[in-house]
Amino acid sequence: MLRTAIKNTLQSFEKGLLLSQKPLGLYAIPGNRSFHAAGSSLAPRGGHDTAHEERPRILITGSLGQLGSGLARLFRMRYGKDNVFMSDIRKPTRDITSKGPYIFADVLDYKCLQKIIVTHRIDWIVHFSALLSAVAEANVALAMRVNIEGTHNVMELANQYGLRVFIPSTIGAFGPESPRNPTPNVTIQRPKTIYGVSKVHTELLGEYYNHKYGLDFRCLRFPGVLSSDTHPGGGTTDYAIQIFHDALKEGRYTCYLGPNTRLPMMHIDDCLRSVVEIMEREPESLPVRTYNVAGASFTPDELAAEIRKSIPHFEINYRPDHRQAIADSWPEVLDDSAARNDWGWRPEYNTKRMVTSMLNDLRPVYQQSHGIESDVMTKQQLTVAA
Ligand SMILES: NC(=O)C1=CN([C@@H]2O[C@H](COP(=O)(O)OP(=O)(O)OC[C@H]3O[C@@H](n4cnc5c(N)ncnc54)[C@H](O)[C@@H]3O)[C@@H](O)[C@H]2O)C=CC1
Numbered sequence: 001m002l003r004t005a006i007k008n009t010l011q012s013f014e015k016g017l018l019l020s021q022k023p024l025g026l027y028a029i030p031g032n033r034s035f036h037a038a039g040s041s042l043a044p045r046g047g048h049d050t051a052h053e054e055r056p057r058i059l060i061t062g063s064l065g066q067l068g069s070g071l072a073r074l075f076r077m078r079y080g081k082d083n084v085f086m087s088d089i090r091k092p093t094r095d096i097t098s099k100g101p102y103i104f105a106d107v108l109d110y111k112c113l114q115k116i117i118v119t120h121r122i123d124w125i126v127h128f129s130a131l132l133s134a135v136a137e138a139n140v141a142l143a144m145r146v147n148i149e150g151t152h153n154v155m156e157l158a159n160q161y162g163l164r165v166f167i168p169s170t171i172g173a174f175g176p177e178s179p180r181n182p183t184p185n186v187t188i189q190r191p192k193t194i195y196g197v198s199k200v201h202t203e204l205l206g207e208y209y210n211h212k213y214g215l216d217f218r219c220l221r222f223p224g225v226l227s228s229d230t231h232p233g234g235g236t237t238d239y240a241i242q243i244f245h246d247a248l249k250e251g252r253y254t255c256y257l258g259p260n261t262r263l264p265m266m267h268i269d270d271c272l273r274s275v276v277e278i279m280e281r282e283p284e285s286l287p288v289r290t291y292n293v294a295g296a297s298f299t300p301d302e303l304a305a306e307i308r309k310s311i312p313h314f315e316i317n318y319r320p321d322h323r324q325a326i327a328d329s330w331p332e333v334l335d336d337s338a339a340r341n342d343w344g345w346r347p348e349y350n351t352k353r354m355v356t357s358m359l360n361d362l363r364p365v366y367q368q369s370h371g372i373e374s375d376v377m378t379k380q381q382l383t384v385a386a
Pocket residue numbers: 061062063064065066067068088089090105106107108127128129130131132146150168169170171221222223224225226232233234235237376382386
């Protein structure tokens with residue numbers, strides 16, 4: 001299943017690069033080191049003996065979450081296994097440590113991060129550590145520490161050592177006063193969750209550091225991300241993943257959002273490809289530093305109807321909870337025209353393709369009656385551990 005996901009991602013990625021038809025060329029990174037961009041293929045470049053100066057050395061924080069290990073796999077294929085350092089505060093599985101370097105990194109510990117950056121001569125940081133919307137709302141103090149203080153540490157160190165830094169934002173960075181359909185790249189942002197507030201803070205701080213100090217800050221606002229190989233980390237959009245597990249396991253699902261709650265969503269292949277694409281752009285080719293990226297938008301009712309095309313007996317019922325208010329304050333459709341125009345962004349998964357991919361990936365898991373094996377903690381575990 002994982003292999004299929006990687007293969008799909010690779011195929012999408014290759015197609016995406018061909019589609020964009022923008023040569024990536026040679027790009028420079030603050031700190032006077034240059035790296036050769038990857039051209040039009042995901043194949044490892046220059047063989048494994050290429051001097052590391054030609055390949056960025058990348059640290060991924062919070063890499064044991066939903067997005068991190070997939071991104072590490074992609075980066076390792078492009079830049080070499082030993083140039084990509086996964087990190088988190090959690091104990092990794094053997095599978096993770098067998099695939100490349102893994103180190104403990106608490107983003108609240110400035111010195112610990114500094115030591116890693118210096119010792120491993122890090123060039124790029126992808127900062128994924130965060131508490132997602134529902135978990136953050138249940139633990140505001142911890143969310144402020146991880147999402148705000150952790151980001152301060154990463155941003156300050158990136159600036160000090162001249163690193164390229166990617167920090168994702170989210171549809172949660174918008175609020176009820178934002179236009180919801182579509183939500184433009186630049187518009188009013190008054191989020192009503194601590195998660196959203198922390199992400200607006202990230203966007204503004206990154207843009208400020210970029211403007212004041214030339215920090216090479218890059219940020220994408222992701223919709224809810226659908227993936228089949230790990231469980232989500234406690235967000236408001238998680239229903240769109242759980243529904244597939246329950247559909248295959250039980251033939252029914254009880255949704256915590258109402259039937260007509262429209263939200264933007266994206267397949268993980270598109271999400272990871274967008275990170276690689278924006279990280280490989282030359283700094284001058286990015287007129288702004290924070291972009292919306294979209295996939296497709298659907299309601300639980302529409303998603304259920306699409307699932308029923310493959311599982312005709314599937315039933316859904318609705319019991320909205322506290323997450324409904326969060327979802328109601330978020331965009332219904334993201335306008336990603338700025339990303340399309342500035343750096344050739346194109347999503348490849350519509351709703352139908354997302355559903356087919358999720359069902360194809362998960363069906364074998366439930367046919368063997370095992371359920372998904374996850375190396376990601378539940379939101380309760382995450383809260384306790386952090
Ligand atoms: N998954 C999604 O649907 C979306 C994710 N994003 C953003 O993408 C990023 C990654 O998201 P996911 O992988 O889904 O999150 P996740 O919740 O699955 O993983 C977050 C990771 O951060 C780690 N972490 C928590 N406290 C830490 C600390 N003090 N030091 C180091 N690591 C710590 C956790 O152990 C966990 O592995 C986050 O910034 C999130 O806001 C944005 C929009 C959508």
